[in-house]
Amino acid sequence: MYLSSLLLLPLIGSAVIAALPAGHTLLAKQVALGTSVLTAILGIAMALQFDRGVGTFQFVESHEWITSFGVKYGLGIDGTGLVLILMALILAPIVILASWNEGEGGRFSQKAFFALLLVLETFMVGVFAATDVFLFYVFFEAMLIPVYFLIGSFGGPNRSYAAVKFLLYSLLGGLLMLAAVIGLYVLTKSQFGAPTFDVTELGALNIDQNLQRWLFLGFFIAFAIKAPMWPLHTWLPDAASAATPGTAILLIGVLDKVGTYGMIRYCLPLFPDAAHFFAPTIVVLAVISIIYGAILAIGQKDLKRLIAFTSISHFGFIVLGIFAMTSTAGAGATLYMFNHGFSTAALFMVAGWMITRRNSSTIADFGGLQRVTPVMAWMFFLAGMSSLALPGLSSFVSEVLVLVGSYQTFPVAAIISTVAIVLAALYILIVVQRSLHGPTAPGNESLPDLTTRERVAIAPVIAIIIFLGFVPSVLLNVINPTVTHTLTQVHAIEPTPTAGE
């Protein structure tokens, strides 16, 4: 019942907040923080009982739901699901603490902001825990509603446009996926005699090559919009720069992972032949995303847009790792998803604090922060280093694993992608230099440094980034059996390592 409790707890918290009389803003925040901390503790307790040797689903729950469609309320997690749920559950209280005052100046009360955040947390857990494709789809689509209101009601000047663009892109992707889900439904009905959406059963389907490719595309395009991959990425910079930093963390750090998670969970095991067929094309798109995101990040003048473009580059790495279909790259991709969540969170948190202090998100307005606000500057520096995958920080391990692993199957792609390491150094060091060093920009002389609340919020993020930089095995031990299991489902042939490497 762990998973159901994780779903229910934030929902209860959100109902409590909604029921509070108007004006009890502080109490609403405390309830939100309390609920999310409680949920995180429960999630960690679950993680401690997770059997690391097993690559299949654990903590399985299954109940009949819509019987005539064969839909079940089916939950369960494997290593990938566990890692992503943990990421979401740990980030939620951090985001709530970090964006303590972000609901101010929104179109609606701060109460609504925190109630929506908790509803979103429920859907985030649900989408990673669902083992029934229909249930997954329900969470996948329902998740859009709270995010839409979070962006559109509490963001910056461009919020309404950004929220609508986000929603329409996602809805279009979702509807294409719906067509593919319907395809699966009809196939199970004719091949198994009764419809089912259970992912553990769907693997046994015998789908002819042509249909497999179409169904694969239905799922993949939806996930590529979410992930976001070039050329379907254009909604992300708008959404990220219009959203409050807290929403942006959940949007890019967690929600976008649903795209890459979906590729691992559905695209590979359900349509293995199509996955092999499209892999070269997707790898090319991934490499374009990696390079394109990095180059555009260098040119950004806006802090939040810069972080958004770096993420497009990072998501390229994750997709590359997934479709390289080797165990090293696969493990690297899953680890990358987790690490990217925290390094993006750190970047957006500090950027958000810088922006509210300076009341501007233009990079040129900052400068010399190192002297004025040393703690904030150091945190930004560390977050930046994690983003460019400095050895010793968590992202380094995952990036190396992805590159080494994809070199085995797509050497050219891996080599081109290494260029992005140089580009990453450029985009991070340029923004670090412009905002932290040099003469203090006018208007910045008396900016306050991080408050205690802000320090408490960012401390765990930085701790995780450093800890996993040295001990990635904590997560890799959980991830590896799942990756192996997924790769057997795709019938991937592991290339034998060349001697002397």
Add this chain to the structure above:
Amino acid sequence: MNFVAPVINYSQILPILIVLGTALLGVIVEAFFARDRRYQIQVPLSIAGLVVAFLWILKIHATTAITAESAVAIDGPALVLQGAIVILGIAGLLLIAERKLDSAGDAFAAQAAAIPGSEAERTATLAKLTQTEVFPLTLFAIAGMMLFPAANDLVTMFVALVYQGAPTPVTAFMAACTKVAAFGAFARLFYVGLSGARWDWRPMLTVIAIVTMVLGALWALTQTDIKRMLAYSSVAHSGFILTGIVATNKAGLSGTLFYLVTYGFTTIGAFAIVTLVRNASGEATHISGYAGLGKRSPWIAALLSLFLLALAGIPLTSGFVAKFAVFSAAYESGSTLLVIFGVLTSAIAAFFYIRLIVLMYFQDPEESGPTVAAAPLMTTAAIALCATVTLVLGILPNSLVHVIDAASRFVF
């Protein structure tokens, strides 16, 4: 010449008879009671009649028979649709009966013969000369609609059509109930009447379904009046419903029935809210009037959003389950093209529904914008009923799906 009395299984058509009987009672009330007391009698009488009819439908469901000398077929699908029409009729009647919204009384002319806007009309209004014959007339219309999906031969169908010509005063009621009735009849025609020639009709109906979906969605996209938007979008929904009919399988039939029932409730709910958003001259139907509604009346905006999301087919609402049901049935029958067009037009439809939500939540209200009337009791009841059905059938559709699945067999 031998004249044999027709054999009629009265139990089967009792629901229709109950509604007709109530309507006649209503006429008698009109004739014998003083003008100022009629309203107090008509409203409970009409609703009681519909409730009794619904209870009878529950009692006889799962029975099938052809009665009235093969003119009326009361079978599973007919009963499901009749049940839906009766419940929708109750919601519609509540809206029609609402008198607390317009200071002038209700949405209808005080005296049918008075010229709109004339001195005579104003006098009539001031004298509170509102007429109550709308209640029995609505009941006649409901009875006609109940007959329509059950009509088993052309004459009966004609009769039903004539009944339908009776005034059906509220657009909501029209949009929801008549659609249920008409598609029910159409499904019967297609599944039973043309059963032998089904495969000849399919290509043509596929084209019609696609054209309906695309044109309806595009028309609705260009509307700036909420009522027109809802009306044109209902054309697109007709296309989706046709998708289920064209499937010509059991899943298609049950999907069509599910769609009809849930769509009826969602539409009535949406229209009920439209009646509440008013300015000096009555309902404010231009969509710009909805700007900032989320801030001024959060509840009304939230409920309208729920109905719009259901119309757009977002999961956790009944609209999603309905869409899934008809699209999967169409795909199962091999109409991949229909599914693809359905999905694409759904995206267009989602755009114009969501545009309204954007207006309500993300834009500031107009200076002289309309106000939201405090929802009076009967309207509240109608909206609550529709919202509950929309949510419950979105999250736990099992109950209705089972009833419909069991009922999805036309008598041949």
